[in-house]
Amino acid sequence: MKSMCLEVKKRVSKLRQLLQQASYAYYVLDNPIIEDIIYDNLYRELQNLEFHYPQLVTADSPTQRVAEKPATHFNSIYHNVPLYSLENAFNIKELKAWEERWLRQAPESGFIEYICELKIDGLALALTYKNGILVRGVTRGDGIIGEDITNNVRTIRVIPLRLNLEGLENLEHVEVRGEAFLSIDVFEKINHEREKAGERLFANPRNAAAGTLRQLNPKIAAQRKLDFFAYTLHLPNINEEEQIVSNHWQSLELLQKIGFKVNSYKYLCTSLEEVINYYQQWDTERFNLPYMMDGLVVKINSLSLQKQLGFTQKFPRWAIALKYSAEQTTTMVKNITINVGRTGAVTPLAEMYPVKLAGTTVSRATLHNGNYISQLDIRVGDTVIVRKAGEIIPEVIRVLVELRLPNTQPFKMPTNCPICNQALVKLLDEAVTRCVNMSCPAILKGAIEHWVARDSLDIKGIGGKTVQHLVDQGLVTSVADLYDLTAEQLCKLEHIGEKLSVKLIDSIASSKQKSWSRVLYGLGIRYIGKVTAKRLASKFTTVEQLSNVNIINIEETYGVGKEVASSINQWFKSSKNQDLITRLQAQGLKFTTSLEAKNISNNNQKLTGKIFVVTGILPTLKRKEVKELIQKAGGKVTNSVSKETDYVIVGRDAGSKLTKAKELGTTLLVESQLLEILQ
Ligand SMILES: NC(=O)c1ccc[n+]([C@@H]2O[C@H](COP(=O)([O-])OP(=O)(O)OC[C@H]3O[C@@H](n4cnc5c(N)ncnc54)[C@H](O)[C@@H]3O)[C@@H](O)[C@H]2O)c1
Numbered sequence: 001m002k003s004m005c006l007e008v009k010k011r012v013s014k015l016r017q018l019l020q021q022a023s024y025a026y027y028v029l030d031n032p033i034i035e036d037i038i039y040d041n042l043y044r045e046l047q048n049l050e051f052h053y054p055q056l057v058t059a060d061s062p063t064q065r066v067a068e069k070p071a072t073h074f075n076s077i078y079h080n081v082p083l084y085s086l087e088n089a090f091n092i093k094e095l096k097a098w099e100e101r102w103l104r105q106a107p108e109s110g111f112i113e114y115i116c117e118l119k120i121d122g123l124a125l126a127l128t129y130k131n132g133i134l135v136r137g138v139t140r141g142d143g144i145i146g147e148d149i150t151n152n153v154r155t156i157r158v159i160p161l162r163l164n165l166e167g168l169e170n171l172e173h174v175e176v177r178g179e180a181f182l183s184i185d186v187f188e189k190i191n192h193e194r195e196k197a198g199e200r201l202f203a204n205p206r207n208a209a210a211g212t213l214r215q216l217n218p219k220i221a222a223q224r225k226l227d228f229f230a231y232t233l234h235l236p237n238i239n240e241e242e243q244i245v246s247n248h249w250q251s252l253e254l255l256q257k258i259g260f261k262v263n264s265y266k267y268l269c270t271s272l273e274e275v276i277n278y279y280q281q282w283d284t285e286r287f288n289l290p291y292m293m294d295g296l297v298v299k300i301n302s303l304s305l306q307k308q309l310g311f312t313q314k315f316p317r318w319a320i321a322l323k324y325s326a327e328q329t330t331t332m333v334k335n336i337t338i339n340v341g342r343t344g345a346v347t348p349l350a351e352m353y354p355v356k357l358a359g360t361t362v363s364r365a366t367l368h369n370g371n372y373i374s375q376l377d378i379r380v381g382d383t384v385i386v387r388k389a390g391e392i393i394p395e396v397i398r399v400l401v402e403l404r405l406p407n408t409q410p411f412k413m414p415t416n417c418p419i420c421n422q423a424l425v426k427l428l429d430e431a432v433t434r435c436v437n438m439s440c441p442a443i444l445k446g447a448i449e450h451w452v453a454r455d456s457l458d459i460k461g462i463g464g465k466t467v468q469h470l471v472d473q474g475l476v477t478s479v480a481d482l483y484d485l486t487a488e489q490l491c492k493l494e495h496i497g498e499k500l501s502v503k504l505i506d507s508i509a510s511s512k513q514k515s516w517s518r519v520l521y522g523l524g525i526r527y528i529g530k531v532t533a534k535r536l537a538s539k540f541t542t543v544e545q546l547s548n549v550n551i552i553n554i555e556e557t558y559g560v561g562k563e564v565a566s567s568i569n570q571w572f573k574s575s576k577n578q579d580l581i582t583r584l585q586a587q588g589l590k591f592t593t594s595l596e597a598k599n600i601s602n603n604n605q606k607l608t609g610k611i612f613v614v615t616g617i618l619p620t621l622k623r624k625e626v627k628e629l630i631q632k633a634g635g636k637v638t639n640s641v642s643k644e645t646d647y648v649i650v651g652r653d654a655g656s657k658l659t660k661a662k663e664l665g666t667t668l669l670v671e672s673q674l675l676e677i678l679q
């Protein structure tokens with residue numbers, strides 16, 4: 001047995017406490033206090049700790065039982081056959097491990113067939129039929145004892161009160177298990193009505209279904225259109241059950257024949273590969289279903305193999321719930337650090353224990369700003385929920401205060417810049433704290449890294465390390481200093497030999513050929529991204545034009561909003577920035593658009609005869625603006641994608657048009673590519 005520190009013991013007891021509370025709220029009150037995926041995560045953590053420290057396992061641990069004991073207002077009923085839970089797999093690796101595990105137990109099983117079913121997010125019911133008549137409907141309860149909700153079950157229209165046993169009269173006793181659920185539509189309607197009546201809202205369709213079934217008044221249950229899919233058939237009085245059904249697929253067919261609704265997306269697979277394909281297919285398609293599903297249930301088809309494998313204390317060994325990876329997870333904050341960006345913005349970051357999140361491993365998450373931290377009261381040592389949506393950097397969205405250890409302290413944002421030690425500033429209308437010391441090494445480094453980056457002046461060979469050395473040694477205090485550097489100076493820096501230093505000087509010099517729009521982007525003026533820089537540079541062909549222009553004129557440029565306009569205005573007001581421009585001009589950098597680089601508004605006819613479709617939300621251009629741009633250049637914009645379409649311009653949340661374009665193999669462009677073509 002491993003020796004165990006007090007920390008582990010405390011953690012286990014905290015986890016158990018929270019899981020018990022959550023489980024009670026979920027099963028008994030139908031009013032969950034944490035998200036399912038967070039529950040699953042913490043449950044896994046507890047399971048893991050108990051595995052490594054078996055002396056900590058207690059009989060009442062949530063890992064040791066199927067569910068909470070049911071509430072008391074219905075009669076308790078012992079199940080004829082226990083209702084087990086399902087083991088979870090959260091990814092393909094875990095699915096494969098499951099297959100290996102059961103194969104070890106039944107190595108000679110030969111040809112394998114799996115049945116995949118959708119894991120509908122509802123609640124399990126056990127139905128008993130005697131001589132074809134529904135006599136009992138019971139909730140799963142804790143798996144051994146459930147609640148008798150027969151009266152409510154009778155109100156579910158898709159559950160037959162009498163089975164169709166024609167030719168099957170020997171099936172005197174039939175036990176059916178399946179999932180009762182509410183469609184998303186009905187769920188929303190119920191919540192809408194509850195809201196109007198000032199009642200508590202249900203957290204999700206599952207909880208609404210559970211709440212409905214455990215209503216004492218069957219009339220109310222009847223009003224709510226509960227639905228039901230059957231998935232298991234037991235024939236307790238038939239000794240040779242296999243003679244009627246020998247595999248799960250046949251059970252499902254028989255269930256259908258005797259009058260049940262069986263989900264039509266059941267799927268027979270002859271290898272794990274096929275299961276994996278089916279799983280991946282549903283990863284996106286599941287959102288089109290009218291009801292919620294949170295994974296697949298994979299079952300071994302052969303009933304005799306099922307029998308051979310049997311059950312653990314909680315699960316059948318022959319089935320597994322294969323769930324979809326979530327965009328949220330839990331982890332612990334090791335430290336809170338502060339990053340100073342090139343705009344001086346100070347961003348607190350949570351350094352966390354690495355966790356898998358939406359397919360990648362993350363160990364840092366943004367905490368946005370000081371207000372955010374104090375609102376959520378995020379502390380070092382806390383267990384937190386992190387979320388990653390799309391491509392956004394992960395963020396901490398909540399603290400599980402219940403798991404907090406004593407002696408933690410609220411986090412205090414520093415009052416001084418951690419890099420240059422000057423006092424930080426918080427402007428009234430901003431949540432962000434900033435270092436406003438323009439010679440702060442952090443800001444300077446950021447500014448130089450941005451200047452040399454590929455999309456800016458593209459100075460090859462100067463990376464983060466070199467920039468760091470240049471700033472630390474005081475060789476560079478502004479981007480203009482780069483152009484005064486000599487090979488001798490560079491040579492003296494760590495990692496840079498004679499050859500490399502000559503090369504670097506060359507690449508610095510050749511950056512003088514880069515266009516005005518790149519220079520403008522490279523200056524790193526707030527809100528000026530690549531696309532905006534291009535647009536501005538083509539409208540204002542000299543820096544003088546841009547710096548003298550008033551806000552309204554800037555705003556007339558496509559896709560340039562108020563924020564950009566006032567940011568430009570501010571920037572050019574600073575005499576320090578004016579000096580920088582004078583110096584860079586003297587050094588030979590381009591601050592005008594050359595004649596060859598014609599601008600967008602030049603009415604070139606590059607797109608003559610080309611047919612475009614635009615779909616989704618573009619980063620800067622409005623629909624009308626893209627259309628105008630394309631038409632000015634001789635192109636045509638139509639509404640639907642066909643074989644005639646030459647290009648589809650794709651933005652965020654693009655839908656069916658994008659799908660169609662992919663099918664047809666039409667060339668896809670994003671906004672910046674279109675603008676590039678037009679330049
Ligand atoms: N949010 C919370 O606080 C909280 C608390 C406790 C439990 N939970 C959730 O409940 C889950 C544990 O509940 P569980 O024990 O019911 O396990 P489960 O939901 O992971 O899997 C078992 C259940 O799947 C259902 N199911 C759906 N389709 C099925 C099919 N085709 N074949 C067989 N079964 C099918 C059945 O109802 C069955 O009982 C956890 O994973 C967690 O997400 C959440």
Ligand SMILES: [Zn+2]
Nearest residue numbers: 417420435440
């Ligand atoms: Zn600073």
